[in-house]
Amino acid sequence: MHEDSVIKWTNRWLRRRRPNDNIFKKTQRNLTWKYSMILIAFLLLFVLILYGLLYYLLIFSPTIDVRETMEQKIHGLMQDRQDDSDDSLDEYIEYYTLYDTYAMGNVLIEPSGEIKTGTSIYSASLKTLIQKARAHGTQLPVNRNQHVLLAGSAIRLPEQRQDEDNDAPKLKSFSNDALKPQPIRMIITGEPLYSKGKPIGTLYVGKDVTGSYHQFFNLMMWLGAAFLLFCALAVYFSYRMAAKAMVPIFASYEQQRKFTADASHELRTPLSVLLSSIDTLEMEESVEQNPFAAKVVHNMKEEIRRMIQLSGSLLTLARSDSGHSELHLDEHHLETEAARTVESIRPLAVAKGIELHYDLADAFVIRCDAERIRQLFIILLDNAVKYTPPGGHVSLTLEWIYEKPYGVLIKVSDTGIGIPAEDQPYVFDRFYRVDKSRTRQVEGYGLGLSIARWITEAHQGSIQVYSSPGQGSTFIVRLPV
Known part of the structure; x- marks a missing residue:
């Protein structure tokens, strides 16, 4: 029984x-x-x-x-x-x-x-x-x-x-x-x-x-x-x-x-305390006057930030698996959230010498969770900037889909290193990295695209990738209206 x-x-x-x-x-x-x-x-x-x-x-x-x-x-x-x-x-x-x-x-x-x-x-x-x-x-x-x-x-x-x-x-x-x-x-x-x-x-x-x-x-x-x-x-x-x-x-x-x-929930509090403690330690005069100590504290701060980001991603995926991560749906201007995300990512692109541009001329009002959609924009643009060499281009485009099923098409393109064809079916899997040797050079744990897929599917949409090695990648998201 x-x-x-x-x-x-x-x-x-x-x-x-x-x-x-x-x-x-x-x-x-x-x-x-x-x-x-x-x-x-x-x-x-x-x-x-x-x-x-x-x-x-x-x-x-x-x-x-x-x-x-x-x-x-x-x-x-x-x-x-x-x-x-x-x-x-x-x-x-x-x-x-x-x-x-x-x-x-x-x-x-x-x-x-x-x-x-x-x-x-x-x-x-x-x-x-x-x-x-x-x-x-x-x-x-x-x-x-x-x-x-x-x-x-x-x-x-x-x-x-x-x-x-x-x-x-x-x-x-x-x-x-x-x-x-x-x-x-x-x-x-x-x-x-x-x-x-x-x-x-x-x-x-x-x-x-x-x-x-x-x-x-x-x-x-x-x-x-x-x-x-x-x-x-x-x-x-x-x-x-x-x-x-x-x-x-x-x-x-x-x-x-x-x-x-x-574990992700319990780690957030002590990691936040450690980050605050390191911020306080950075302001100490003895640390500022000692270049070695300042470098050690800075590295510790960056690692703690990465751990906080990882625990946040794991908590997001765990909540999505349990069905407890509910969406707060309301009508929002998609182009507004996209513009804010582009401006927040622009300093990273400028630091690498990457040209970041977007085409958001029209108004795109859809029913969505603004916070999750902005997280989706951040994941896609951040990935594009990370894997695009200096002097490259990254673009964000929003378009209406006038064929059934009607909706909005989000396109993020880059001129980066690209993704081999044999790896493309797995890029949305958790902890999957296309090139394991780049794990240390490029920040991330292979969770971003998994979260992007969850956000898209939670909005009844779909996400796809088109890429060729050495010619860049294009991520296309379709969201229904």
Whole structure:
């Protein structure tokens, strides 16, 4: 009961639309697919084995019966003919070759073309099928190891009728309605007969397999339906197993998220105290007069600022994962927030000799969280300035989207180092750095673009990157109105 409630909670948690849900949904889909393929593979193997057994019992085994019957008839005929009995050849042929057993028919075609048959319905049916086959030019078997399936309309005994002595039913035993032509299938084999080196004809033995074929195809239909049903059940149980497999992953993820949120929150206060203490220490006369001490204090201050920024980013992502980071939506002028951000980033661009310009001629009023949108502008422009060499260009453009879905297009372009094609699908992942060797040279922990994606998706928008190594990058954000 507890496990079912955990699975239900897991499925509900997966259906909540948050940026990181894609990872868990993809993982669960992959597990479901793999489990399903394993179960379906075993089902398919079982179906193939069952198909082989049914084919052998219903289709292939009659060919063995036909061959064995032919061997018995020919062996009996030849064995007694070697005894030089006074009985006539016709009596031997009638007794050994044209004697009918149940579900078997016998036909002897003499060299003159005359056809002799047994007295059963099966022999009459076999004669009819052979005549039709010869008329259509069908190649008949010439030895007992060859088999041919003949199909057509002929007299066929109803399956429920069988004499107690297990002999072949005679034609005169049935009414005229039972002797009307019906669809029939017979497996036949043939063998030439010789007496003292002279041909006496070709013997054909056939067995009625109409019922066997009907049973086989009916069973195949039921087997196919059962296979499809069990495939659906396999997918269902695979989904359940995948959900159970994801439970410890969710539990571990929740613990990690709570730890990240708690640690980030707890670190903010002591880091702020340290930063204030270092600001106070910088004003000390002894530090100002000592260049080495001033440099050490300055470096400490910069590292603490980086730690404060990192803890703030981690706290933002942790809140976004938990769904507690609500947006304060209201109508705002997007161009105003963009202009303020550009002016705040401009000193960094000027310090690196980068030309920063923007095109914000129109008014862009949308419903958004102004603080989060400004954070989005800061992340994109700060990244562009960081990875653009001196003398480069960084631009910010706002445009209306006049096609459905309507909205605003935010474009941040630079002439920086660019992003290789193999890294572009991962630039929005947390802690991902395109070039790990630049981690120390360029500030940041690979969280900025993750936050940018969360802000965009929280506003029901999308973010994409287009880049070529050595030619710069362009980040495009679409926000609906």
